[in-house]
Amino acid sequence: MRNLYYVAIEGPIGVGKTSLANLLSERLGARLILEGFDENPFLADFYEEPERYAFQTQLFFLLQRYQQQQELRQVDMFHNLLIADYMFVKDRLFASLNLDEKEMTLYDTVANLLEKNVINPDLVIYLQADTNTLMRNIARRGREMEKNISEEYIDALNQLYTEYFFRYQDTPLVIINTNNIDFVHNQGDLDEVINYIRQPVTGTKFFNPVAQ
Numbered sequence: 001m002r003n004l005y006y007v008a009i010e011g012p013i014g015v016g017k018t019s020l021a022n023l024l025s026e027r028l029g030a031r032l033i034l035e036g037f038d039e040n041p042f043l044a045d046f047y048e049e050p051e052r053y054a055f056q057t058q059l060f061f062l063l064q065r066y067q068q069q070q071e072l073r074q075v076d077m078f079h080n081l082l083i084a085d086y087m088f089v090k091d092r093l094f095a096s097l098n099l100d101e102k103e104m105t106l107y108d109t110v111a112n113l114l115e116k117n118v119i120n121p122d123l124v125i126y127l128q129a130d131t132n133t134l135m136r137n138i139a140r141r142g143r144e145m146e147k148n149i150s151e152e153y154i155d156a157l158n159q160l161y162t163e164y165f166f167r168y169q170d171t172p173l174v175i176i177n178t179n180n181i182d183f184v185h186n187q188g189d190l191d192e193v194i195n196y197i198r199q200p201v202t203g204t205k206f207f208n209p210v211a212q
Helices: 017-028 043-048 050-072 090-098 101-115 131-141 151-167 187-198
Strands: 006-010 031-033 082-084 123-128 173-177 204-207
Touching: 006 017, 017 031, 017 082, 017 123, 017 187, 043 050, 050 090, 050 101, 090 101, 090 151, 123 151, 131 151, 173 187
Parallel strands: 006 082, 006 123, 031 082, 123 173, 173 204
Antiparallel strands: none
């Protein structure tokens, strides 16, 4: 990972962002920054009543992630590799899906102010999967608060991510199709992913591994 100091992993719910971030951190001796989804007091209520709790949920995540990003500014990233399981902009993607027009206007006002002080990653890894794979992963991990997530919601979110990264040009980007691999339980798959992202990246690269 030469010349990389800050790597962010992104993708929809259930694609394996946190798992890969943990594995890369262990393998590469990197500092790990994880989004604290379980610290959001509104998230479980949002999954039960999305329209009622969407704005509180998004605002909490926005401010929580901003605080984490400000802590990054105190880290000497030029001596220690840092791996995060999210990008700051992800909250805007969720907000655009979950908030109504008036809520989104207010959200944008706050987010636009905060984004000015956020550090861009040196590399973004976008993990991609089809909706059926995401739903299987969500069911497999069995989080209580996620039991009511609908396939329609995950499919809409998945499409939103696809559209966003289709246009993404802010940093070097590696897109990894995870439908046919299991880097959590298959050492060979993990090695293949790590070897690929170790290669120099300029612009966008697509990695479409075939199942072993």
